Amino acid sequence: MDHKILQTVRELIDEVGYPDLTVDQVAARAGVGKAAIYRRYASKAEMAFVATMHGQEPPPVADTGSLYGDLLALVRTFHVRMAAPAARHLAPALMSELAVNPELDARFQDTFLATEQADFAEIIERAVARGELAGSVDPAIAHLLLLGSLAAALYIINLPVDDATVTDLAAAAAAGITALADRRHSDPGRTAEPH
Structure with missing residues (x-):
């Protein structure tokens, strides 16, 4: 059922665009009740986001043997999803909805962003284990450096x-992550830049 709903959402976004997409249309074409959709997704924006940007199971985080290589593989995967026409139309609507819907924002943080940050944590842990990084870096900051920059650009x-x-x-993010790790390792008590 999940696959059918998400496939229908993608088809309808291609046909009518995100602004004209309705949950009623999705339910009718997918042959499911609206309640089944709302049990899975809190809103039209979340449903469309899952269908267009997180609808497919992401591949495992690549282990290329270097921090830069791992970041490049990750950002290339996200670029394909985030640059798709449907995603480019949806992202502003989703951002607007997240700004006014604390429940949806919390769900977004706890699911999609948490998964993405776990990927960054894995990449950072491997780089530390290989000796590429002097120490760990907050995965949220690494996420912001790479995917935040990509989202802003798009x-x-x-x-x-x-x-x-x-x-x-990817090169800029790798350099930034390395600089943060070096700074924290040389001065472990330092947590923020002086104002």
């Missing part, structure tokens, strides 16, 4: 993002 600044840009983002 959804706020509206930059054309190609593989060269993605490669540069």
Whole structure:
């Protein structure tokens, strides 16, 4: 049933666009009740987000043997999802809904963002174990450096993002994560920049 709902959402977004998408349309075409949809998704925005950006099971985090390589593999995977036309139309609507719906925001933080940050934690742990990083770095900061930059480029600044840009983002994030680890390792009591 989940697959049918998400496939229907993708089809309808392609046909009518996100603004004109309704839960009623999805339920009718997928042959399910609206209650079944609302048991799975708190809102139209969450349902569409899952269908367009997190609908497929993500591949395991690549272990390329380097921090930069792991980050590049991850950002390339996310770029494909985030740059898709449906995702580019949906992201602003989802951001607006998250800003006014604390329950949806909490659910988004606890599911999608928590999963993404767990991927960053795994990448960082491997880099520390390989000796590439002097110590651990907050996965939320690493997430912000890489995927936050990608999201800003795609959804706020509206930059054309190609593989060269993605490669540069991975290099910048790797350098930033390394610098943060070095700073924290050399001064473990330091938690924030002085104001």
